[in-house]
Amino acid sequence: MSADDASFLIGIRSLRRTLHRTAELRFEEFRTADALAAVLRDAGLEPITGVATTGILATVEGERPGPHVLLRADLDAYPVDEAAEHEIRSATQGVSHACGHDVHMAAVAGALIRFAQNPPERGTVSALFQPAEEVPYGKRSGAEAVLEAGVLAPSYDAVVGLHCWPSLEAGVIGIDDRIAMAAKDAFQVVVRGRSAHAASPAEGRDAVVAIAAIVTGVHLAVGRRRDAGDIVAINVGTIVGGSSQSALAASASATGTIRTTDAAVRRRMREVVADVCDGVARQFDIGVDVHWANAMPAVENDPRMVALGRRVLPSVAEVVRMEDAPMTTDDFALLTALGPSLYFKLGVATRGVPAAPLHAADFTVDEECVGVAVEALAALATSVLAERTDPETPKGDGK
Template sequence: MNELREQAQQLEESLIALRRELHRFPELSFQEFRTASRVTEELQKLGLEVQSGIGGHGVVAELRGRYPGPAIAFRADMDALPITEETGLDYASERAGVMHACGHDIHTTVLLGAAMLLAKRREELHGTVRFLFQSAEEILAGAKAMIQEGAMEGIAEVYGVHNLPSLPAGKIGVKPGVVMGSIDRIEIRVEGRGGHGGYPEACIDPIVAASAVIMGLQSAISREIPPTTGAVVTIGTIQAGTANNIIPDFVEMTGTVRHLDAEWRKTMPERITRIVGDICRAYRCEGTVTYIEQVAPVINDESCAEYLAEVADSLVGRHNRTLPLPMTYGEDFAEFLAFAKGGFYWLGSGPQEQAELAPGLHSPRFNPDESCITLGAAMFAGIALKRLAGDGSGLR
């Protein structure tokens, strides 16, 4: 794998330039026109079979090895976030209010780098590599859209990556089992009876009831669910009222529910509906809950995680591979794992010192170490060379 790492290093200057171009022109979910066009252009230069417009602006490309064999897929996401960049970089976003604050420009460049590496070594491949460049990960819609248009047909294994600024560049995080939690959305409406703020006794105050609901959800989760399941309920928006001296008729809230345990996750709709209803009734209000399941946990196949670990060790050494704890981030990469076994790894993108203090994902000051790009490209290429080897050790 040393040769592969060296080949990746030779691409570093051009890959960083490409990443910075993508960073300057970020695009929101299902609006990745320019990004997809640029990706398609680079893939066509390599002589790959390319399809665009898959599941929105998704791009699917195939690299067929010299010999027949199974197909594996690699996935990168392309969309940005509605965040105003505050990095001060000379290649900062040129689009007001939009930023690659989650590093999807890194992921896209990593996968393009892997395609460049493998295009030069197709003679070694016994099978096919499918590259999936996905729209709309941030709204958890792009993976499902690509799958519905056949992006996973015939795939035996699928692999994905996410950069991690709390892990120093040069390190890889791999673990079997649960990598990231499920994500669900809750919409809560608390209805009371409005009136003058000076006469609350003549009203039924939904704001007081909503406050109790927020606190009650936190207490109930900590008392009813084992802490090892990683359950998290966060209320992110509250909308109520029109003036400081008016008690409104209703309060509307939205939130997120995260879980590391698929079985306990199944209990959440009933549990949250019960808690909201009981608390609202205690305050003479009516509470309703809309519970929307969005994406399942990301769960690495044991064997695929082992393959990732072996490639990581060969590229950076065992001392630079970590076994991260499960995280309550969420990823619609889980949709791909519903169709094929696979693995997801963390690519360190933080500084060498005090990476845990670096601006994190979704921060307006997020600024990953670009040296991670070539390592990520080598990781994907290494997996392809390992799993599509012709020596009997790969997929059959």
């Protein structure tokens, strides 16, 4: 690495630290966007700001027309207080980059700045800094909002994203053969009971007992309605109900998610939730409503981009095949409709040190990963611009 390269990497790591301190929640990433836009302008770029509220789109055009590559990073942080006490600790109480989006932003910015400093001979590289990847129940996806904003091209020759991956060490990149992130369906169960004094429960219909039965029943039923080869994760993450310890609750609700990689299993698991709710409604003589939201398809890697990544990225880092599809989800899935896509896993763990999982209060990264991510994104984009997306059947020169 030359002195200039070293100085550049120091600057990108400094940007990541600034973004880490400035952690903000979905559609509130105003300071984050300002910091990114300032760095991009300093590099001579003219970013489009305010995309879907806080998003940014910046572009570097080559000397001649050619392929168009879209790099994507997510802006928002996660609603968890950072546990570690260190110099770059999040300054926003109760909010931190426990999913590594600060690394994603710094890496995509770094890759685009490299192209700004040395524009490609042909083709175009764009970078989307997307708000609101973290989607609570019933809320809007940031990718959906960006697509509706109409600032993106109708299609791209490649769409590339990445995610910090704590099970991999810094200096390692993981590539999934097909499914990089699972599909997700979010549900809300609302129980309508009847209030009564705790001393005379027969006069009421206890919504809290019913919601407890639903939560337990769903978990048990999934185990009996899945086959050995089915990949399924189900979680109930919130329960709300009641107002007094001395009264039967008139209402209660719970929200959760189902995550799968197969469409048929996905349909069957939705039926499980509905069947359990119907049974509990009859058992407890109460009303139960099930609402579905935030349906998100799986993130599927394009085979040509997988082949490209496995050919190009070993020059940047150790590349490993991811054996099992994860049950995490990402609205990058919506952007894959724009072109052949690759979503790779960026190792962030310090060698020999067990890493905290994503969304944990003590999640952290080894900063070696930042430089690896910049070089990986730049290498992938450079190869696509050279029209080598399929190493076995290269395209013509496009003239």
